[in-house]
Amino acid sequence: MSDEAMNAVGDYRYGFHDPENATIRFDKGLSEKVVRDISKLKDEPEWMTEMRVKAYHHFVSRPMPDWGNCNMLESIDFDNVTYFLRSSNRTENDWDEVPDDIKNTFNRLGIPEAEQKWLGGVTAQYESEAVYHSIREDLEEQGVIFLDMDSGLKEHPELVKKFFGTVIPYADNKFSALNTAVWSGGSFIYVPKGVHVEMPVQAYFRINAKNMGQFERTLIIVDEGSSLHYVEGCTAPTYSTDSLHSAVVELIAMKDAKIRYSTVQNWSANVYNLVTKRGVAHENAVVEWVDGNIGSKLTMKYPAVVLKGEGAHAEVISVAYAGEGQHQDAGAKVHHLAPNTTSNILSKSISKNGGRSSYRGLLKVNPMAHGCRSKVVCDALMLDEDSRSDTYPTMEVSNSTADLEHEASVSKISGNQLFYLMSRGFSEEEAMGLIVNGFFEPFTRELPMEYAVELNKLLELEMEGSIG
Amino acid sequence: MSDAILEIKNLYVAVEDKEIIKGLDLTIRPGEIHAIMGRNGAGKSTLAHVLMGHPDFEITGGTIHYLGKSIDEYDVFERARAGMFLSFQYPPSIPGVQVGNFLKKSVNNVRDEPVKARQFRGELNAAMSKLDMDKSFLSRYVNDGFSGGEKKRLEMLQMMLLKPNLALLDETDSGLDIDALRLVAKGIRETESTTGFLVITHYQRLLDLVKPTFVHAMIDGKFVKTGGPELALKLEERGYDWLEA
Ligand SMILES: Nc1ncnc2c1ncn2[C@@H]1O[C@H](COP(=O)(O)OP(=O)(O)OP(=O)(O)O)[C@@H](O)[C@H]1O
Ligand SMILES: [Mg+2]
Numbered sequence: 194m195s196d197e198a199m200n201a202v203g204d205y206r207y208g209f210h211d212p213e214n215a216t217i218r219f220d221k222g223l224s225e226k227v228v229r230d231i232s233k234l235k236d237e238p239e240w241m242t243e244m245r246v247k248a249y250h251h252f253v254s255r256p257m258p259d260w261g262n263c264n265m266l267e268s269i270d271f272d273n274v275t276y277f278l279r280s281s282n283r284t285e286n287d288w289d290e291v292p293d294d295i296k297n298t299f300n301r302l303g304i305p306e307a308e309q310k311w312l313g314g315v316t317a318q319y320e321s322e323a324v325y326h327s328i329r330e331d332l333e334e335q336g337v338i339f340l341d342m343d344s345g346l347k348e349h350p351e352l353v354k355k356f357f358g359t360v361i362p363y364a365d366n367k368f369s370a371l372n373t374a375v376w377s378g379g380s381f382i383y384v385p386k387g388v389h390v391e392m393p394v395q396a397y398f399r400i401n402a403k404n405m406g407q408f409e410r411t412l413i414i415v416d417e418g419s420s421l422h423y424v425e426g427c428t429a430p431t432y433s434t435d436s437l438h439s440a441v442v443e444l445i446a447m448k449d450a451k452i453r454y455s456t457v458q459n460w461s462a463n464v465y466n467l468v469t470k471r472g473v474a475h476e477n478a479v480v481e482w483v484d485g486n487i488g489s490k491l492t493m494k495y496p497a498v499v500l501k502g503e504g505a506h507a508e509v510i511s512v513a514y515a516g517e518g519q520h521q522d523a524g525a526k527v528h529h530l531a532p533n534t535t536s537n538i539l540s541k542s543i544s545k546n547g548g549r550s551s552y553r554g555l556l557k558v559n560p561m562a563h564g565c566r567s568k569v570v571c572d573a574l575m576l577d578e579d580s581r582s583d584t585y586p587t588m589e590v591s592n593s594t595a596d597l598e599h600e601a602s603v604s605k606i607s608g609n610q611l612f613y614l615m616s617r618g619f620s621e622e623e624a625m626g627l628i629v630n631g632f633f634e635p636f637t638r639e640l641p642m643e644y645a646v647e648l649n650k651l652l653e654l655e656m657e658g659s660i661g
Numbered sequence: 662m663s664d665a666i667l668e669i670k671n672l673y674v675a676v677e678d679k680e681i682i683k684g685l686d687l688t689i690r691p692g693e694i695h696a697i698m699g700r701n702g703a704g705k706s707t708l709a710h711v712l713m714g715h716p717d718f719e720i721t722g723g724t725i726h727y728l729g730k731s732i733d734e735y736d737v738f739e740r741a742r743a744g745m746f747l748s749f750q751y752p753p754s755i756p757g758v759q760v761g762n763f764l765k766k767s768v769n770n771v772r773d774e775p776v777k778a779r780q781f782r783g784e785l786n787a788a789m790s791k792l793d794m795d796k797s798f799l800s801r802y803v804n805d806g807f808s809g810g811e812k813k814r815l816e817m818l819q820m821m822l823l824k825p826n827l828a829l830l831d832e833t834d835s836g837l838d839i840d841a842l843r844l845v846a847k848g849i850r851e852t853e854s855t856t857g858f859l860v861i862t863h864y865q866r867l868l869d870l871v872k873p874t875f876v877h878a879m880i881d882g883k884f885v886k887t888g889g890p891e892l893a894l895k896l897e898e899r900g901y902d903w904l905e906a
Contacts, residue, residue: 612715631758
């Protein structure tokens with residue numbers, strides 16, 4: 194790996210945080226008034242306000258999911274969460290105008306350098322809204338819209354109204370309802386017909402205020418024959434009280450379009466990370482989720498693809514790392530609605546120090562969907578006896594021509610592998626780190642280089658102090 | 662203290678309460694090549710593993726000194742960093758770890774100063790061309806899906822890059838075709854003249870190419886006979902029965 198890559202990544206992993214510098218901050222807890230106030234403050238169109246309010250009522254009346262980790266879910270105190278906080282009054286276009294302490298954080302994250310070197314555009318979400326936003330001129334010239342979601346709603350209200358909530362309606366689940374009620378920030382991207390965005394477009398999110406809920410909302414539409422790779426990275430400083438992160442991400446790939454959405458998240462150990470991600474793939478379109486989950490207290494996340502048009506393809510590659518006191522409940526869902534649609538799911542998980550990781554998958558094939566193919570591979574690596582790994586695959590197949598494969602494996606690090614590496618001068622911890630990185634490699638190699646470097650570094654750090 | 666690299670005295674080794682090595686003595690000095698021959702199950706790999714510090718093997722008697730220090734003081738990785746190298750009879754695969762990356766890290770592990778990228782590339786290219794290995798090896802995963810001969814070549818490549826003080830080669834010649842065997846022999850001959858070798862083998866053909874200083878015949882955890890290169894020829898011809906009382 195190059196030194197540049199290492200420098201750009203820096204010590205992003207560490208839980209540094211700036212003093213809260215919040216200009217506007219709502220009281221804790223949620224009510225219809227809070228929801229209306231958020232909308233009013235943002236000066237939103239009527240339809241959005243009404244959608245938020247409906248979503249709020251749905252959230253209140255909807256019971257908690259009865260799967261995942263019920264004990265952990267029940268321990269979320271929704272009254273102890275701040276639902277809106279704005280740390281900078283406007284979205285900055287010029288990096289020089291971003292407030293110093295915020296800039297400081299992002300400098301340590303290496304975002305400006307990263308932008309110059311690798312990225313097609315960067316939007317950095319600090320607290321609830323993007324404070325920094327830029328886009329390469331060539332992208333703009335090609336007609337690509339890349340804004341934070343709030344600006345997207347202001348500048349392109351018809352486009353947003355047409356697609357917002359069409360992939361994930363607020364009533365989809367309790368947390369999509371919560372997100373719809375209080376969303377703030379996130380990205381809005383539209384790629385017009387026939388445009389291939391060559392470089393990955395990237396955003397960072399951070400939770401930096403105590404008990405600060407983060408409810409970003411992302412909507413990406415890639416029009417016919419176009420392609421986009423979107424990358425999202427997350428990290429959070431450690432706090433003693435619980436934080437809630439509940440995002441909604443909607444992707445729409447029109448005919449012959451391709452969207453790849455890559456995420457590496459490293460939440461601090463007290464964050465509830467409850468995210469709904471779903472993409473729709475029209476005729477011959479491709480939707481790919483590349484999803485890495487490290488940290489958090491509880492993650493429940495199942496990137497989904499609805500294969501709506503004939504010949505559409507879904508790819509979901511995910512990894513999860515569950516350390517002490519953590520539960521990663523992750524997986525994938527694919528709905529084969531149209532004929533000759535295909536999907537590949539690869540899920541890899543590591544559990545350590547009593548951590549728990551679960552694969553939860555759903556594969557649905559419609560009666561009308563002839564000639565579908567799907568392959569699911571789940572591999573779990575357990576680093577000690579106290580840890581736990583489960584697989585909950587569900588298949589609902591209503592068409593007999595479907596060709597389905599499912600493989601699952603649970604493995605441990607072998608003594609011979611450790612001995613071999615140690616005989617090459619690796620300490621036991623380093624040897625574990627290398628094996629663990631190798632286990633995740635099919636995922637890591639899909640990432641842009643700086644993320645790959647960072648993920649490997651993170652896992653190596655996780656192995657430190659792990660040998661008794 | 663002597664100038665020996667390795668000094669083993671009256672060694673006893675057990676695995677799972679079963680005694681495998683039963684009173685073995687061996688001294689290796691710089692530049693010496695010691696060949697060990699013996700039947701399957703005699704304890705040859707056990708000796709190599711215990712020298713490298715495999716945790717499954719317990720030293721139940723005797724002493725091992727490496728560079729004048731008791732080997733008990735070194736953990737496995739410290740032995741590697743102190744210049745010991747084991748070429749495995751059965752190298753395990755490490756899926757997802759690329760050969761190039763693994764080699765660079767290994768080299769950095771054992772050297773005092775981190776190797777510069779350019780210098781490493783130079784050494785790597787030279788060693789790979791000596792072993793007639795294709796560049797494509799570097800992006801493969803360590804031993805993953807390798808043929809038997811490819812694994813052994815990778816072991817040799819590591820030895821050439823790590824430049825050990827003491828090289829333990831456990832049947833590195835097994836499974837090699839004639840050309841590869843020549844390359845391995847060349848690799849051994851071209852290693853530092855001060856390196857000590859312990860070469861475990863079943864075949865004379867390697868010893869034709871690399872002349873051993875001593876040949877030891879091992880039966881049931883002991884050296885029953887030690888001689889020069891002529892002993893290997895005799896063993897190949899007559900087997901081991903004549904050595905048993
Ligand atoms: N981890 C282990 N657990 C139990 N028994 C073992 C273990 N390792 C070795 N042994 C036993 O110790 C004896 C010696 O084995 P070793 O591998 O040292 O033989 P070898 O001389 O290298 O044989 P070969 O020529 O077949 O490689 C054998 O009986 C073997 O089964
Ligand atoms: Mg053996």
